[in-house]
Each structure stands twice: as C-alpha cells, then as structure tokens.
Amino acid sequence: MATVIHSVALLAAVLTLAYLGFLVYGAWQRQARLAQLHQGEREMLRARLDLIATPVAKIASEKAQAAWSGFRKFRVEGKVLEAESCCSFYLAPHDGRPLPAYLPGQYLTFRLQIPGQPREVTRCYSLSDSPDHSDYYRVTIKRIPPPGNAPDAPPGLVSSHFHDRLQVGDIVDVKAPSGHFHLDVNSRTPVVLVGGGIGVTPALSMLNYLIAAPGKREVWFFYGVRNGREHILKDYLREIAAGHDHVHIVACYSDPLPGEQADEDYNFGERVSVDLFKRVLEVNNFDFYICGPPPMMESLTKGLSEWGVPDERIHFEAFGPASVKKVAKAEPAQAGAAGAVDVSFVRAGKTVPWTSATGSLLELAEAHGIRIDSGCRAGSCGTCMTAIRDGQVDYPSGKPDFDIEKGSCLACVAVPKGALSLDA
Numbered sequence: 001m002a003t004v005i006h007s008v009a010l011l012a013a014v015l016t017l018a019y020l021g022f023l024v025y026g027a028w029q030r031q032a033r034l035a036q037l038h039q040g041e042r043e044m045l046r047a048r049l050d051l052i053a054t055p056v057a058k059i060a061s062e063k064a065q066a067a068w069s070g071f072r073k074f075r076v077e078g079k080v081l082e083a084e085s086c087c088s089f090y091l092a093p094h095d096g097r098p099l100p101a102y103l104p105g106q107y108l109t110f111r112l113q114i115p116g117q118p119r120e121v122t123r124c125y126s127l128s129d130s131p132d133h134s135d136y137y138r139v140t141i142k143r144i145p146p147p148g149n150a151p152d153a154p155p156g157l158v159s160s161h162f163h164d165r166l167q168v169g170d171i172v173d174v175k176a177p178s179g180h181f182h183l184d185v186n187s188r189t190p191v192v193l194v195g196g197g198i199g200v201t202p203a204l205s206m207l208n209y210l211i212a213a214p215g216k217r218e219v220w221f222f223y224g225v226r227n228g229r230e231h232i233l234k235d236y237l238r239e240i241a242a243g244h245d246h247v248h249i250v251a252c253y254s255d256p257l258p259g260e261q262a263d264e265d266y267n268f269g270e271r272v273s274v275d276l277f278k279r280v281l282e283v284n285n286f287d288f289y290i291c292g293p294p295p296m297m298e299s300l301t302k303g304l305s306e307w308g309v310p311d312e313r314i315h316f317e318a319f320g321p322a323s324v325k326k327v328a329k330a331e332p333a334q335a336g337a338a339g340a341v342d343v344s345f346v347r348a349g350k351t352v353p354w355t356s357a358t359g360s361l362l363e364l365a366e367a368h369g370i371r372i373d374s375g376c377r378a379g380s381c382g383t384c385m386t387a388i389r390d391g392q393v394d395y396p397s398g399k400p401d402f403d404i405e406k407g408s409c410l411a412c413v414a415v416p417k418g419a420l421s422l423d424a
C-alpha cells in the first residue's frame with residue numbers, strides 16, 4: 001500500500017514538475033516570440049526610418065560637403081532652345097569641384113554685369129532638372145517681352161541677356177541653391193505638380209526627381225500653356241508618361257493653334273483649374289505644388305481651399321512681385337485710424353504715408369524717388385535688404401525665402417506694422 005502511495009505521490013510530483021516546466025517553457029517561448037516580434041518591429045521601423053531619412057540626410061550631408069557661401073563661378077556648358085522663347089542653360093562649376101544636391105523646386109541666384117547697366121543685376125532662376133547630377137545645374141529661362149500695355153518699354157533685362165548674349169564658355173556668378181518651395185522628399189503622399197507657362201521649371205525638377213526615386217509615388221503633372229509654341233520638352237514628357245505607370249502628364253492648351261489636335265498635341269483645350277482637377281483626379285488627397293502666373297496661382301490656391309484641401313498641402317511659389325501681392329494670404333498690417341502709417345526713410349530725409357493699397361516698402365520708396373536696390377522683388381535674393389532703425393514690419397505673403405539679418409527687412413515683400421523708420 002505504502003509503495004502505491006509513494007508511486008502516486010512520485011507521479012503527482014513528476015506531473016506537477018512537468019506542468020510547471022511546460023508553463024515555464026511556454027512563458028519563455030512567448031517571451032522569445034515577443035522579443036523576436038519586437039526585434040522584427042524594431043528592424044522594420046529602423047528600415048522605414050532609414051528609407052524616410054535617406055533623401056534628406058543624403059542631400060543635407062552633400063550640402064554640408066559641397067555647398068558654398070557667396071557667389072561661385074559657373075561656366076555655361078550648354079545652351080538648348082526648348083521652345084520659341086525658352087532656353088535651357090547647363091552650368092558647370094568653373095572650379096571643377098562637385099556640386100551639392102538641392103531639394104527639387106529650389107532656385108539659383110545670379111549676379112550679372114550687363115553692358116550698359118550702372119551696377120550689377122541680380123535675378124533668381126529655378127533649377128529645372130533633378131538634383132541627381134553632381135557635375136551640372138540646369139536652369140530654363142523665358143525671354144520676357146515688354147508688357148502689353150507698354151510695348152515701347154525695353155524687354156526683360158536679364159532674360160534677354162541670357163538669350164542674346166550668354167554663350168557656351170561664358171562665366172556667370174551664382175549663389176548656392178536655396179528656397180522654401182520644394183518637394184517634401186520624405187513624404188509618400190501622391191502629388192499634383194502644376195506649372196503654368198515658365199512656372200513649369202520647379203515642377204520639372206520635382207518630376208525628374210520623382211521618376212528616379214524609389215517607391216513609385218503617384219504623380220500628376222498639370223502643364224498649362226497657350227499652345228504648342230510654349231510647350232517645352234513635349235516629347236520628353238510624353239516618353240516619361242509612357243514609361244512610368246505612376247506618372248500622369250496632363251497638357252492644357254488655353255489657345256491651341258490651328259491644326260493642333262486634342263488628344264494628340266494636348267489633353268485639354270482649357271486652362272488648368274480646380275474644376276479640371278475635380279474631373280481628372282476626382283479626390284483631393286494630394287500634396288499640390290503650384291507655380292505659374294498670378295491669375296492662375298490666385299484661382300488655384302483659392303479653389304483648392306474651397307475644395308477642402310488643407311493649407312499645409314497647398315505649396316506655391318511666385319516668380320515675381322505681382323504674384324506675391326495677389327497670393328498674399330494674410331491681411332497687411334493694421335494701419336492707423338486715418339488708414340495710413342508714417343514711414344521714414346532716414347538717409348533720404350523723407351517721411352511718407354503708407355496704406356494697405358501702397359504695396360511693399362520697396363514700392364513705397366520707389367513711388368517717392370527713394371532708391372533701394374532690388375533684384376527678384378519676391379523675397380528670394382536679398383538685394384533689397386534694408387536696416388530697420390525703429391519699428392516693425394510684417395510679411396503678408398509669409399516668411400520670405402531669403403534669411404534676413406536681424407534688425408533688417410526685405411523691402412520688396414515687407415509692409416510696416418506701425419510707424420517705421422528705415423535706413424534708406
């Protein structure tokens with residue numbers, strides 16, 4: 001009997017031990033599985049972060065290695081006529097050192113000595129190719145004719161200089177790429193790139209970047225021109241659309257020439273509009289990047305907001321002063337009770353009234369014969385930077401691209417916040 005009891009006790013002990021062992025083993029296995037899972041998740045997360053961080057990290061480190069301050073000499077390596085009055089310039093660094101990558105959408109600032117001009121002239125031109133070329137930059141420049149209402153005025157100074165005088169082998173002074181209007185290269189959100197006329201240049205840079213980037217991010221490229229005379233890189237864009245199923249090119253002609261056929265030469269015989277986006281895209285969950293003439297920018301930014309696209313998904317750039325005024329999202333600074341504030345130009349010894357109808361401080365100065373040098377007139381080049389003696393300014397179109405020195409303002413895009421005194 002005692003043996004039986006002993007055997008049963010032994011069996012119970014063995015079974016208990018086995019059960020405990022099973023529990024411990026199960027817990028260990030679960031821990032191991034969890035650890036494995038966490039390890040897997042950690043690796044996935046790390047891989048994802050690496051993937052996300054790569055373009056910007058690469059661009060940032062390349063910038064640190066190869067960016068330059070001030071102006072650097074570039075040689076014109078190629079000059080290619082893209083359309084009737086549009087020319088691409090391929091620029092290679094004269095010192096032969098590699099070029100920093102840039103963010104697609106950024107621009108170069110040029111300083112030129114133009115025969116007959118009393119001083120150097122500054123202008124900005126967007127980089128029109130992808131940043132993947134460390135041996136050249138490309139800009140694409142439209143020749144600017146006199147305005148319709150002043151046909152006897154001289155044509156655009158710098159654009160004419162590029163078209164008529166600059167030849168292969170010539171040297172130009174160029175500042176490193178800059179600008180806040182650029183593609184978010186870390187995002188995977190589908191994008192709509194919009195270029196109106198010569199405003200297509202930053203969109204081209206973004207497009208060329210995206211077709212070379214991994215991940216097949218969905219791209220819609222809307223290009224608005226009057227007709228085939230202005231349509232640059234037509235065959236190239238067609239080839240891209242044919243070779244990449246995630247890229248869609250939509251060419252819009254507002255005034256097709258006789259003989260130009262819809263579906264053959266262009267896709268839509270109308271202007272680029274939000275109504276067209278609604279018909280073609282149907283949904284609005286894209287990041288929109290827009291650059292074009294003022295009326296187009298004004299109607300698209302307003303229409304997209306009304307369509308429910310959040311502000312942070314609407315990115316735009318103005319090529320000139322008119323656009324800056326029109327697309328200003330914020331109201332100008334509050335004027336005094338009489339609707340005007342006094343602005344003193346100390347060196348000129350003049351105090352003049354400013355109202356919200358006046359425009360920028362640069363326009364105010366010019367209207368009163370006070371000289372402030374200017375270049376881009378869009379807050380991009382820094383030529384108009386003026387020291388503030390007293391008071392504050394506002395930037396109705398948002399923070400300018402150019403990094404402003406403390407205590408100064410960019411007169412071409414600034415308005416006074418109240419009584420203001422400038423060192424001009």
Ligand SMILES: Cc1cc2nc3c(=O)[nH]c(=O)nc-3n(C[C@H](O)[C@H](O)[C@H](O)COP(=O)(O)OP(=O)(O)OC[C@H]3O[C@@H](n4cnc5c(N)ncnc54)[C@H](O)[C@@H]3O)c2cc1C
Nearest residue numbers: 124125126141142146153154155156157158159201319378
């Ligand atoms: C960030 C940025 C990026 C840009 N990217 C590009 C780009 O990629 N490609 C591009 O082509 N442009 C681009 N631009 C525009 C470019 O910088 C110039 O503004 C453009 O080339 C015109 O410069 P211009 O010297 O030829 O004309 P301006 O000499 O500045 O003349 C402008 C207009 O004024 C008229 N005018 C001149 N004198 C008078 C007068 N006395 N009375 C009446 N009218 C007069 C001219 O006929 C012309 O129509 C960009 C601008 C910015 C700010």
Ligand code: FES
Nearest residue numbers: 375377381382412
């Ligand atoms: S003129 Fe270029 S920043 Fe004002």
